[in-house]
Amino acid sequence: MSLISLIASQKIGDDEVAFQELVATYRRPIYNLLLRLSGSVQDAEDLTQEVFLKAFAAYGRFRKDSSCYTWLYRIAVNSFRDHLRRKGDGHLLLYEEPQGGDCVEGQLEQKDLELTVASALLALPIPQRLVVVLHDLLGFSYKEITQIAGVSLGTVKSRLFYGREALRKILSSRSAER
Amino acid sequence: MFRNCPDPIQLSAYLDGELSERRWLKIGLHLQKCSACRDKLAELEQVKKLVAQLPHRPAPEIRITAQQSPPKAAGKRWLWASCLTAAAVLLLVFFVHLRQPQADDVAGEYLRIHRQYEQQLAESIELLEEVEAQ
Known part of the structure; x- marks a missing residue:
């Protein structure tokens, strides 16, 4: 069940509606940060998912103010650091071209x-x-x-x-x- | 570059408009007469533009399931239940202590024990809050 479906089924409250707005606003820049840091489409997608899961889990405790976005980017940076530790020093960084259509x-x-x-x-x-x-x-x-x-x-x-x-x-x- | 040329780190910050007004003006004046610094600035600007031109790729759908959502209510219930249990145990111990024959200066001893239990209770609550925060 997606987050949107959850909201639609009224199983979650106002906090989560605000969180949905946060996802809509920051999903793309967070993904692009992780894509350019990791060079891997798959890793960037997995890490983006991980970032928003962590953010969702901590969202109730977080003071919602103007610094909300820096908090989210901090989670992204820390997730990337953890990812590097998991992968080890031997992780080869070669840029993977995202799949697209034909080019002129x-x-x-x-x-x-x-x-x-x-x-x-x-x-x-x-x-x-x-x-x-x-x-x-x-x-x-x-x-x-x-x-x-x-x-x-x-x-x-x-x-x-x-x-x-x-x-x-x-x-x-x-x-x-x- | 010459001896009176600004540090290239400052040139980079100049490019980003991240200097104090005074320093910004000073470097601006220097740039008017120093072609080496102008060249350095142009190189940095070119690199900055190349990175800025990287396309922003569309992000994947974020999927958070009901199972992955934080167990907030359960977490709070657990905290309260733990605090109440801790408080009940401490009170029980305190009253059992009260019923036992005491030595001289009973009131002072009771006060000391009460404070000790209060402190232990506060520490337990603090510990539980830390655990929940993690």
């Missing part, structure tokens, strides 16, 4: 660029990858990232710079190889 020429070029950038992201150390994805892809401010990643403002600044610099070098070397 322009779209192929765009897909190629996406593949190159997404793969380059996976070559970054995880702390840098996290900050780059949170800021440059999802548009979080430095202050928000300190709350999500649990690091200081100075650390966010330096990780973002070194992450971008490393990405630039990876992308340059890959374009030189072609």
Whole structure:
């Protein structure tokens, strides 16, 4: 039974209706964060499911205010860290292309660029990858990232710079190889 | 880059508008006369744009079943039942103690025991709340 069906059958209350809104708002950015962090469609889907299950289980205890979304992203980041621990250090990070329809020429070029950038992201150390994805892809401010990643403002600044610099070098070397 | 050039970390923060107004102005003035820093800034900006252009993929359906939903009511009932049991046991012990012959300074001894039991009860409740929070 899906969450929507549960609400429809009136087995759950107001909290869960609010939670449903939370899912609708944050499902996509949480999934994309996890997709770019893990590089795996399957892992990102499983982790997204896990994040909302954890959030649902803790939702009653959580103070619902404007920081709700940072709380949700913190769950996502911690779930990803747990996932890495489960997978072990030997987990190979190669970007998996999500399945899509047929591409025309322009779209192929765009897909190629996406593949190159997404793969380059996976070559970054995880702390840098996290900050780059949170800021440059999802548009979080430095202050928000300190709350999500649990690091200081100075650390966010330096990780973002070194992450971008490393990405630039990876992308340059890959374009030189072609 | 030159000796008076800003730290590249600051350039990156400048790009994001994450500097104080004073520092932002200072770096802006420096950029007007330093082509090396302008080049560095352009490189960082290009990388930032490439990441920002990554498409946002549609997310999977989130499926939470009735079995997976949190047993909130059961959890609270368990907490109350545990607290009441703990309180009942402590009160029983306290009254059994009251009925036993006491030495001198009976009132003071009773007060001490009562406080001790109160403290134990408070600790039990705190422990149960911690367990439930986990």
